[in-house]
Amino acid sequence: xxxxxxxxxxxxxxxxxxxxxxxxxxxxxxxxxxxxxxxxxxxxxxxxxxxxxxxxxxxxxxxxxxxxxxxxxxxxxxxxxxxxxxxxxxxxxxxxxxxxxxxxxxxxxxxxxxxxxxxxxxxxxxxxxxxxxxxxxxxxxxxxxxxxxxx
Amino acid sequence: xxxxxxxxxxxxxxxxxxxxxxxxxxxxxxxxxxxxxxxxxxxxxxxxxxxxxxxxxxxxxxxxxxxxxxxxxxxxxxxxxxxxxxxxxxxxxxxxxxxxxxxxxxxxxxxxxxxxxxxxxxxxxxxxxxxxxxxxxxxxxxxxxxxxxxxxxxxxxxxxxxxxxxxx
Numbered sequence: 001x002x003x004x005x006x007x008x009x010x011x012x013x014x015x016x017x018x019x020x021x022x023x024x025x026x027x028x029x030x031x032x033x034x035x036x037x038x039x040x041x042x043x044x045x046x047x048x049x050x051x052x053x054x055x056x057x058x059x060x061x062x063x064x065x066x067x068x069x070x071x072x073x074x075x076x077x078x079x080x081x082x083x084x085x086x087x088x089x090x091x092x093x094x095x096x097x098x099x100x101x102x103x104x105x106x107x108x109x110x111x112x113x114x115x116x117x118x119x120x121x122x123x124x125x126x127x128x129x130x131x132x133x134x135x136x137x138x139x140x141x142x143x144x145x146x147x148x149x150x151x
Numbered sequence: 152x153x154x155x156x157x158x159x160x161x162x163x164x165x166x167x168x169x170x171x172x173x174x175x176x177x178x179x180x181x182x183x184x185x186x187x188x189x190x191x192x193x194x195x196x197x198x199x200x201x202x203x204x205x206x207x208x209x210x211x212x213x214x215x216x217x218x219x220x221x222x223x224x225x226x227x228x229x230x231x232x233x234x235x236x237x238x239x240x241x242x243x244x245x246x247x248x249x250x251x252x253x254x255x256x257x258x259x260x261x262x263x264x265x266x267x268x269x270x271x272x273x274x275x276x277x278x279x280x281x282x283x284x285x286x287x288x289x290x291x292x293x294x295x296x297x298x299x300x301x302x303x304x305x306x307x308x309x310x311x312x313x314x315x316x317x318x319x
Contacts, residue, residue: 004229020205021202021203022199022201022203022211023200023201023202023203023210023213026179026201047175048176048178048179049176050174051176052154053173054153058176059175059215059217061216062182062213062217064220064242065217066215067213068211068212068216069203069211069212078187080266086249087212087244088245089243089245090212090216090243090246091241091244092239092241092243092244094240094242130196
């Protein structure tokens with residue numbers, strides 16, 4: 001089952017996850033969906049992200065960055081008022097190697113939001129979410145404004 | 152020459168940088184390594200493209216995760232007698248404080264190296280080693296690619312985990 005992409009009309013707030021975040025931009029991430037408590041990001045295949053030059057398979061670190069960024073976006077998608085967030089922990093299970101030359105997508109869901117902490121689940125896949133490359137569970141601290149960033 | 156052969160060569164010559172230069176993603180992150188006494192220290196050189204929060208500014212959590220995972224893999228490659236490319240099974244990262252726009256260093260400890268699985272703890276810090284920015288524990292599959300097929304279980308495939316020693 002393929003979902004419709006709204007890539008051609010992303011929300012301004014969602015575009016910020018790539019435009020305003022240098023590392024997301026450097027990885028070539030794109031925001032595909034951004035709606036209530038969910039985010040879908042894509043990561044195009046790129047030779048600079050290869051972890052094993054013999055096989056051309058992407059490094060796990062690139063997938064870690066995708067899962068982290070997309071999970072954080074899902075938290076923002078769940079918030080009703082703006083808050084700064086910080087990742088507390090992220091556990092990633094690598095289920096299989098990604099395929100060479102194929103874009104990786106990540107769908108993240110913020111399935112629980114409390115006053116202080118947000119909980120996320122995410123899955124990274126090529127075409128079919130039911131055949132994942134990696135899954136992750138994350139927790140995020142809310143309202144972690146650092147000095148100098150007061151509203 | 153395969154990656155494993157080139158890794159063997161880098162190990163023999165003691166050329167850490169050659170190890171990292173073989174991996175495109177390590178170059179993208181700006182990783183390097185050095186020995187400090189008995190410790191293998193992996194460093195991610197600060198660069199603007201590693202930033203995840205430009206307001207603070209702070210490093211992207213993914214870069215810290217990738218540094219920790221890479222440091223663990225290089226520790227396994229460096230310490231192992233014969234090189235087997237470790238495959239990450241799980242990686243759990245604890246983010247302790249935001250990463251400043253500085254070089255970040257990582258050090259790994261192999262807590263267990265079994266025949267099939269290795270467990271590694273990793274710690275990353277910046278200016279002060281006593282205040283780490285992130286820690287991780289990772290579990291790797293460390294089996295050779297061309298491992299001989301496992302003994303066929305009379306109960307059939309996927310009959311669950313191998314029985315404990317002594318079980319009939």
